[in-house]
Amino acid sequence: MKTTAMFDQLPIDRDAAAVRRRVEALEHLLERTFTLPGINRQFGLDFLIGLVPVVGDAAAALMGTWLVWEARNLGMSKFQIARMMGNVGFDALIGLVPLVGDTADFFFRSNTRNLRIIRRHLDKHHPGTVTVAA
Template identity: 40%
Template sequence: MANSSEIKAPHALRRAQKLAHMLDTAVGIPFTKIRFGLDSLLGLIPGVGDLVTVGLSAHIIHLAGQMGAPMSLRAAMVKNAVFDFLIGLIPFVGDISDIFYKGNRKNIRLLETWWVSTHHQQLKNQTAEMVDKWEKETTKGKYD
């Protein structure tokens, strides 16, 4: 049963992770380590596709704001999204680069790193409590 003080990733972070996965890494090319997502596919539609994907990238940044991410972090996320958008505007080269430059995944790593560092001590304490509980349950009756 979950403890009421249990630290969990916020809903906004989970939504941002799912969206970034959909945009950057949802599809794998068989027998390779290459993954791509809607960002690469929508980028094939001149102009409109890039506008749609930058809007979705902006939504990830908005979710970061809902989580309370600092302005400096969100500014770094904007930089990644703008770079991804601008490179995507270059015909053909931009479409290929979208497969390899995963600005949304970069933004999620920034956001996850910030969130974990912000909640580090709470997560450490929670983990110690869970390990203690597990040890008590697994050794119960063994040494009585």
């Protein structure tokens, strides 16, 4: 799926199906937009902007926090929200360490982990939003 096509028709509704589409699109943008040739490892804006010291990590954390905000609006439990904030916080803190943080950002995908938590919630509480991966 082309990235631009993914964002062309994103819904702004608050229903569970619209939220699922938005969080999946953001996770794709942050974690899987580009592929590193040779090793076929995907990466996204989270890794790229994380290369900019402090400001990049703060911006990536803000974008990751938006996923948590969407989860909160879905009525997810405080435990799930805390776990998601822990993922974002760990990613932000490790990102502050030069080189080590950038390497960790390449492998620790907090947004993908958070998307998995959101998908489990949606699959259980809003089964009509389940999509089949092609």
